[in-house]
Amino acid sequence: MSELHKFLFDGLPVRGMVVRLTDAWQEILRRRHSNPNAEAYPEPVRDMLGEMVAAAALMQSSIRFDGALVLQVFGDGPVKVAVVEVQHDLSLRATAKVVGDLPPGAQLSDLVNANNQGRCAITLDPKAKFPGQQPYQGVVPMFDDRGEKIERLSEVLEHYMLQSEQLDTTLVLAADDRVAAGLLIQRLPVQGERNLEGQGKTPGLDGVVINQANEDEIGLNEHYNRISLLAASLQREELLTLDVDTILRRLFWEEQVLRLAPQDADIGPRFACTCSRARVGNMIRSLGSEEAESIIAERGDIEVGCDFCGQYYWFDAIDAAQLFTDAGDQAPGSSAVQ
């Protein structure tokens, strides 16, 4: 069963999480395999997407955003786009588009940053939007501070958490055909009554006030640095094969770890797709009736497949006519199939 475990280090400003996606990740892969119009992911793409899914679940759980956290990589190599969406309740879905062949032994940069144009975007799309509100988006480069291409997705996301959330973060990620897993260690921002009154404070995404005192602490907290080093020693094989209790015991046996109740089953990370016939209908409406009629004249009907779950939706001439006569009744906020 897929599970997410949170823990604290007693008396220290450090927290952690482990996510292990088994059935949720296998369901994403199974749906891809059984979609006649999509090819199975080549192994390096599969592993990258699995790491993205694990990371997105950890990030959503870390910032507890009331809406969808969307992690996307826009690639300029064989992977054109890879996208993971995690809702507030940890339901999630993912897909990637691959064009052409991968070079042998492809690394992250060969997949998505072959021509230096790859980028990673994190979008926070609120559930309830006020009119005209745009989702918040942060874009992270896929180069490190010395201008070298980053070969680990975890490093890209650590940069994001530091730059956008002012949070020292250590991430270890791994995926194969059965498991997508991740470990996150984070320094808790400095908080205090005095600090709350301070100048230059900015609200963090989960309402935590981040202030000058916190910025001064970045990279300097000895407890965080020690625990971060322990976390970074976790090997890919260990993360993929060991249960959470064993991982935490092996890494942090000298620390006082306080475990919170694990989230699994109905409250844990799980596969779910948000596509629907109504949303596809809205998308066809946005094409306009002329375009819709010309597709039907050419092909007999409009067929739209969901890349995330493999579900297909068909609209014939009568369905389409109905869409445009009912145009005034469309549900708000559902203008796209995704």
Ligand SMILES: [Zn+2]
């Ligand atoms: Zn779907």
